[in-house]
Amino acid sequence: MDKVRGILIGRMQPVHNGHMEVIKRILEEVDEIVIGIGSAQLSHEVKDPFTAGERVVMMTQALAEIDVDPSRYYIIPMQDINFNAIWASHVKMLTPPFSIVYSGNPLVKQLFAEEGYEIRQPPLYDRINLSGTEVRRRILKDENWQELVPKATADLLKEIDGVNRLKNLSVKEISDI
Numbered sequence: 743m744d745k746v747r748g749i750l751i752g753r754m755q756p757v758h759n760g761h762m763e764v765i766k767r768i769l770e771e772v773d774e775i776v777i778g779i780g781s782a783q784l785s786h787e788v789k790d791p792f793t794a795g796e797r798v799v800m801m802t803q804a805l806a807e808i809d810v811d812p813s814r815y816y817i818i819p820m821q822d823i824n825f826n827a828i829w830a831s832h833v834k835m836l837t838p839p840f841s842i843v844y845s846g847n848p849l850v851k852q853l854f855a856e857e858g859y860e861i862r863q864p865p866l867y868d869r870i871n872l873s874g875t876e877v878r879r880r881i882l883k884d885e886n887w888q889e890l891v892p893k894a895t896a897d898l899l900k901e902i903d904g905v906n907r908l909k910n911l912s913v914k915e916i917s918d919i
Contacts, residue, residue, distance in 0.1 A: 748842040751778035755790050757800040758891045760872030764864045768844055775815045776837045777801060782819035791908045794819035803894030830857045881908050
């Protein structure tokens with residue numbers, strides 16, 4: 743019997759508890775999951791502060807924290823190509839074969855539907871609080887962001903001084919002009 747493999751693509755800036763809940767749910771439906779770390783080329787920006795490598799570490803360690811068998815997932819950084827018509831083919835080239843695309847993003851759903859893939863809407867968990875935007879906002883406001891992320895994410899941010907990185911990136915340059 744062939745393995746059923748699904749794919750979930752997200753920026754994971756940073757990996758948070760919502761990602762982990764979605765992945766746990768997807769793993770109830772498929773044998774394996776491909777986790778695409780989207781916008782892999784971006785880092786050191788307020789909206790995208792962490793490198794692809796840092797996000798791979800966060801995800802790998804967060805999955806280990808919840809005892810997900812490493813043989814059930816692949817984590818693959820994916821650069822943006824800014825060429826929508828061939829993006830699904832680009833993703834296909836980077837990944838093991840998959841048959842189900844999990845996405846809430848209308849563009850992603852459209853592009854993969856046009857290629858004949860089954861599309862499923864992943865469940866959203868407490869989307870008000872569980873978003874990368876909210877985690878980054880709380881970090882910048884010195885609010886409790888740790889409650890929104892796996893221990894692995896908090897540990898990595900400490901290791902790389904990620905809180906100060908984000909705060910430094912958020913400072914607007916002051917011009918004399």
